[in-house]
Amino acid sequence: MTGNYARDKDAACAAVWISEHAAELRKKNKTLLDDLAEIYAQYGYCHNYLTEIRLLGAKGMEQILMIMNHLRDTQIDGFGHFKVRNKIDRRDGDPQPHLSPTDSSARNMLVYHMENTQATTSMRVTEPFQIENIESEKQRVIHIREDLEKSVMQYCYRLLDVDFPDRGFLLFWQLPLDDKLKYFEIEDEIPGLKNVSDANERKEKLFKLLEFLGANPIEKVNKASPKSESLYKLFIKSKIRTLKSKEPYAFPCQ
DSSP states (O other), X not given: OOSSXXXXXXXXXXXXXXXXXXXXXXXXXXXXXXXXXXXXXHHOOEEEOOOOOBOOHHHHHHHHHHHHHHHHHSOOOEETTEEEEEEEEGGGSSSSSOSSHHHHHHTOOEEEXXXXXXXXXXXXOOOOOOGGGHXXXXXXXXXHHHHHHHHHHHXXXXXXXXXXXXXXXXXXXXXXXXXXHHHHHHGGGSGGGGGOOOHHHXXXXXXXXXXXXXXXXXXXXXXXXXXHHHHHHHHHHHHHHHHHTTOOOOOTTO
């Protein structure tokens, strides 16, 4: 498949090479993860992470454009306690002029390099470390990423005039912003459902409140709610009672 005569290979050649390497490692009684850990220990741990502020429709496009224009045109010294060392605007790179509208859209990207931490679309910590410390090193980098994520996104939320609670970062990350804010508007209604004695009625009311979240609503919000224990108890108690009554149980909003 190597060459240009087979299209849409989806990294098939890379899969063959990594399979060959896995076979070589097996002869040494090692795995790919063992080999990756040694690479991290020698060159530093690299943490990749994706998050987003999902803004929908024509209004969302206007908001995205406003944020990008602000970030592009404003000299920003830092996000929270992360100081900006320099900014790269991919729109200004070669070739110029842009090849097509698609090329312009794909290059609508800003990259920020921070002091003391290299942070762009990925988090890199280049200092070598002892391989036995790999788990603590991973957690250290993840903590930096979480802090940086909140700092950058809270900056953007302020541009949208949104007071976004820190608990919002525990919601399912792909939820639209409007749905995240709506959840915080209705969550105080959830504990009151424990007063509904009928299990099926309580279950129906619970999922009626959360139906705007689509499939698996509890999983999308439970970590963010200070009432998460009550929410899960409502769901589990309803499920157990339904099973005991031998009625067919169907997860709502699938």
